[in-house]
Amino acid sequence: MKKKIIIGILIIVIGISIFLFSNMDKEEAITYEEEPIIKEETKVDTKIKVDIKGAINKPGVYEVDSNYRVNDVIALAGGLKKDANTNYINLSAKVTDEMVIWIYTKKEIEEFKLENSSANYMIKECNCPTVDNTTCLNNSNDSSNKVNGKVNLNSASIEELMTLDGIGESKAQAIIEYRKTKGNFTKIEDLLNVSGIGESLYNKVKDNITV
Numbered sequence: 001m002k003k004k005i006i007i008g009i010l011i012i013v014i015g016i017s018i019f020l021f022s023n024m025d026k027e028e029a030i031t032y033e034e035e036p037i038i039k040e041e042t043k044v045d046t047k048i049k050v051d052i053k054g055a056i057n058k059p060g061v062y063e064v065d066s067n068y069r070v071n072d073v074i075a076l077a078g079g080l081k082k083d084a085n086t087n088y089i090n091l092s093a094k095v096t097d098e099m100v101i102w103i104y105t106k107k108e109i110e111e112f113k114l115e116n117s118s119a120n121y122m123i124k125e126c127n128c129p130t131v132d133n134t135t136c137l138n139n140s141n142d143s144s145n146k147v148n149g150k151v152n153l154n155s156a157s158i159e160e161l162m163t164l165d166g167i168g169e170s171k172a173q174a175i176i177e178y179r180k181t182k183g184n185f186t187k188i189e190d191l192l193n194v195s196g197i198g199e200s201l202y203n204k205v206k207d208n209i210t211v
Contacts, residue, residue, distance in 0.1 A: 043046050047065065054105070069092055188209050
């Protein structure tokens with residue numbers, strides 16, 4: 001009789017123990033449930049084409065990522081020739097699709113200086129890194145920065161910008177500073193992004209500007 005009682009007690013104790021352990025497993029499963037893994041989206045760079053010419057070892061058209069800088073394209077094109085002059089080129093400028101980068105020689109730059117009394121030298125290709133980051137290099141007069149009589153925001157000098165109604169020296173300088181830091185204007189509406197230029201001023205000049 002005593003043996004039966006002892007066996008019964010053991011069965012009850014074992015049953016209670018199993019019940020308690022099973023509940024503990026459930027609690028642990030809830031407590032330590034893994035957090036879902038969030039996958040980060042991979043940023044895809046757009047491919048663009050850039051034409052590099054002049055005093056470069058491997059001139060030509062190159063397909064590059066949209067985040068490339070002028071200096072990256074120069075490296076891709078085999079680097080500069082010994083007589084290249086990059087003093088007037090913004091090597092840190094971001095490249096754009098169909099951009100032309102023209103690397104001039106030291107001799108060519110000196111010839112441009114002799115032919116132009118102004119400090120704002122001009123170049124044949126205006127969609128390129130510019131002399132002192134304000135104008136394009138060219139041996140023609142300032143009118144080459146106008147298309148159909150409109151002022152080109154990406155190549156005009158301070159003097160040319162100041163011919164626009166409501167654009168004084170400070171605003172002209174702000175436009176040039178925008179070109180230095182942000183790169184070329186892609187549309188005339190980008191002028192609204194320049195500090196100090198609002199809707200009313202934009203409406204005054206919009207018919208006389210281009211990019």
